[in-house]
Amino acid sequence: MLGSAVSIGSERLSLFELTEPQRAILYDIRAPRVLLAACVGACLAVAGASLQALLRNPLAEPYLLGVSNGAALGTMLAFVFLERFGFARPLMAFAGAGIATIVVYQMARSRAGMNVERLVLSGVIVTTFLSSIIVLLTSVLDAARLRGFTFWLLGDLSQATYDGFYLTLAAATVGTIVLSSQARALNLMMIGERDALDFGVEIGRVRLIVFGFASVLVGTAVAASGSVGYVGLIVPHLVRLAVGSDNRLVVPMSAVSGAIFVVLADMIARTAIAPRELPVGAITALVGAPVFIYLLRRN
Amino acid sequence: MRGHAACRSYFRLLSQKGMLKVHNISVKYGTRNVVSDVSFELGTPTIVALIGPNGAGKTTLIRSLNGTVPISQGGIELDGKKLNELSRREIARNIAVVAQENETKFPVTVLEYVLSGRFANGSAFGWETETDIAIARKALDECDLGEFYNRLMNELSGGERQRVVLARAIATDARILLLDEPTANLDLAHQAQMFRLVRERCRGCDASAIVITHDLNLAAEFADEVLLLKGGEVFAYGKPKDVLTETNLNEVYNVQVLLDENPTSGRVRVTMKY
Numbered sequence: 335m336l337g338s339a340v341s342i343g344s345e346r347l348s349l350f351e352l353t354e355p356q357r358a359i360l361y362d363i364r365a366p367r368v369l370l371a372a373c374v375g376a377c378l379a380v381a382g383a384s385l386q387a388l389l390r391n392p393l394a395e396p397y398l399l400g401v402s403n404g405a406a407l408g409t410m411l412a413f414v415f416l417e418r419f420g421f422a423r424p425l426m427a428f429a430g431a432g433i434a435t436i437v438v439y440q441m442a443r444s445r446a447g448m449n450v451e452r453l454v455l456s457g458v459i460v461t462t463f464l465s466s467i468i469v470l471l472t473s474v475l476d477a478a479r480l481r482g483f484t485f486w487l488l489g490d491l492s493q494a495t496y497d498g499f500y501l502t503l504a505a506a507t508v509g510t511i512v513l514s515s516q517a518r519a520l521n522l523m524m525i526g527e528r529d530a531l532d533f534g535v536e537i538g539r540v541r542l543i544v545f546g547f548a549s550v551l552v553g554t555a556v557a558a559s560g561s562v563g564y565v566g567l568i569v570p571h572l573v574r575l576a577v578g579s580d581n582r583l584v585v586p587m588s589a590v591s592g593a594i595f596v597v598l599a600d601m602i603a604r605t606a607i608a609p610r611e612l613p614v615g616a617i618t619a620l621v622g623a624p625v626f627i628y629l630l631r632r633n
Numbered sequence: 634m635r636g637h638a639a640c641r642s643y644f645r646l647l648s649q650k651g652m653l654k655v656h657n658i659s660v661k662y663g664t665r666n667v668v669s670d671v672s673f674e675l676g677t678p679t680i681v682a683l684i685g686p687n688g689a690g691k692t693t694l695i696r697s698l699n700g701t702v703p704i705s706q707g708g709i710e711l712d713g714k715k716l717n718e719l720s721r722r723e724i725a726r727n728i729a730v731v732a733q734e735n736e737t738k739f740p741v742t743v744l745e746y747v748l749s750g751r752f753a754n755g756s757a758f759g760w761e762t763e764t765d766i767a768i769a770r771k772a773l774d775e776c777d778l779g780e781f782y783n784r785l786m787n788e789l790s791g792g793e794r795q796r797v798v799l800a801r802a803i804a805t806d807a808r809i810l811l812l813d814e815p816t817a818n819l820d821l822a823h824q825a826q827m828f829r830l831v832r833e834r835c836r837g838c839d840a841s842a843i844v845i846t847h848d849l850n851l852a853a854e855f856a857d858e859v860l861l862l863k864g865g866e867v868f869a870y871g872k873p874k875d876v877l878t879e880t881n882l883n884e885v886y887n888v889q890v891l892l893d894e895n896p897t898s899g900r901v902r903v904t905m906k907y
Contacts, residue, residue: 387739390737390738390739391738392738392739450738515758518752518757518758518759519752519757521745521749522749522752524737524739524741525737525741525746525749526735526737528701528732528735529732529735529749531701531721532699532701532725532729532730532732533725533729533730533749533750533752533753533801533805534721534722534724534725534726534752534753535721535752536720536721536722574739574740578740578742578745579739579740579741579742579745580745582759582760
């Protein structure tokens with residue numbers, strides 16, 4: 335799978351007979367990109383799966399909840415004001431994701447609990463609000479950098495580096511392990527917050543862990559590749575169709591399936607109109623939006 | 634006693650003197666007292682029917698007993714320990730709740746649902762053991778849900794779901810059951826079955842239960858004690874025949890009733906005069 339992903343592209347590479355420039359394409363451009371795509375997919379799908387269980391809502395998704403946009407704004411702020419500090423970007427992305435999560439959660443929460451529509455609506459409001467700030471910010475940037483950013487906002491893996499890959503790999507690994515460890519508690523949260531409380535879950539702690547690590551996952555993914563949307567929606571949904579609702583399966587399997595999904599989507603993004611490229615987020619949204627509508631109607 | 638797997642442990646039985654003591658508790662929503670100055674002790678094995686008009690504070694009282702609604706005054710002791718010093722897991726191991734089931738949007742199977750009740754008994758991580766699964770299946774069998782293991786919760790009828798919720802509570806090791814209108818969605822046969830199961834559980838396992846119900850005759854039939862709430866305060870507390878009196882019911886519900894004896898059980902029987 336990874337082998338075919340690195341060989342297919344605007345320049346077709348045979349993995350066994352490589353010329354010198356082809357080696358450069360393989361090792362310096364394509365390999366880090368495919369590896370990064372896999373990690374970004376894992377991050378987003380695991381964040382989506384755990385947020386869905388926590389919020390009792392199969393439509394919760396980092397992109398739709400505004401979490402990705404929060405991370406994007408954080409990344410841009412770091413890029414504009416803290417350009418000299420490379421490490422500031424994922425940190426600011428994490429902060430942005432965390433703040434957006436908390437704001438949406440507080441908006442969606444009411445005395446009567448939280449319903450599907452309210453959560454989605456709060457997500458839309460936060461997303462559009464953050465988008466407008468991002469647009470304001472891009473007008474501060476000069477034209478050459480602006481083009482890069484509009485592409486990046488839609489989800490773009492073309493700037494992949496090994497450093498970005500290592501960081502995302504670390505986040506994906508730690509995040510998946512920690513969130514899988516909460517899966518049994520999440521099984522109860524998914525049934526109902528009150529049920530969870532009655533049957534022994536410290537819901538405040540679980541909520542903190544899930545919000546925190548989902549923000550880490552989304553933050554690192556967005557800092558590396560922009561907002562690739564709908565991964566956290568489609569992947570857990572498909573996984574649940576295959577293995578049921580038990581989060582001890584759903585969370586780790588989402589990591590693997592999310593990785594495969596984004597690698598495939600990126601392959602299409604690189605080859606569909608080669609030698610030019612599409613943002614990978616456009617491909618995932620093309621698949622994801624219909625799935626969202628289907629899930630919304632079924633609710 | 635048909636050895637309930639959940640209560641085999643002899644040592645647990647030894648330590649359950651007193652169980653739940655409630656001293657002068659009040660619960661406030663904003664500035665309004667929803668529960669005022671309620672005191673009682675729950676020994677074993679006892680079934681207490683909690684009755685009273687809508688808005689009397691029944692649900693709030695039950696929710697405060699397992700610490701999910703904070704009390705503003707007074708104290709609750711569980712086996713001699715202060716409830717607010719126990720962790721959620723410790724409380725859940727001792728107190729199980731049967732509440733109105735709220736629909737879940739995820740495809741959860743009946744067995745998964747019942748197993749979720751075992752959360753506090755094992756590790757908070759990892760998987761249920763063989764024992765957990767055996768206990769869950771036994772609870773489902775007892776509740777007449779033998780062939781429902783792999784059905785999805787949101788495919789069941791309201792009454793079936795309500796029985797699954799009871800099965801989950803039975804599948805815990807808890808010796809105190811709190812039931813909030815467990816018979817609300819049930820047909821006649823399953824209403825009686827629900828109370829029979831609760832009674833069997835209480836006698837068999839030396840457990841006790843507090844049951845909210847609007848059916849005064851079921852309360853009279855199955856409860857050892859009746860607690861009548863009015864405006865958040867205990868209006869009367871005692872044996873069914875002492876609480877379910879014409880004056881009490883007239884004063885609390887503002888209705889005229891006829892009281893006589895149930896010819897089959899000899900318990901008090903309430904008939905409305907319309």
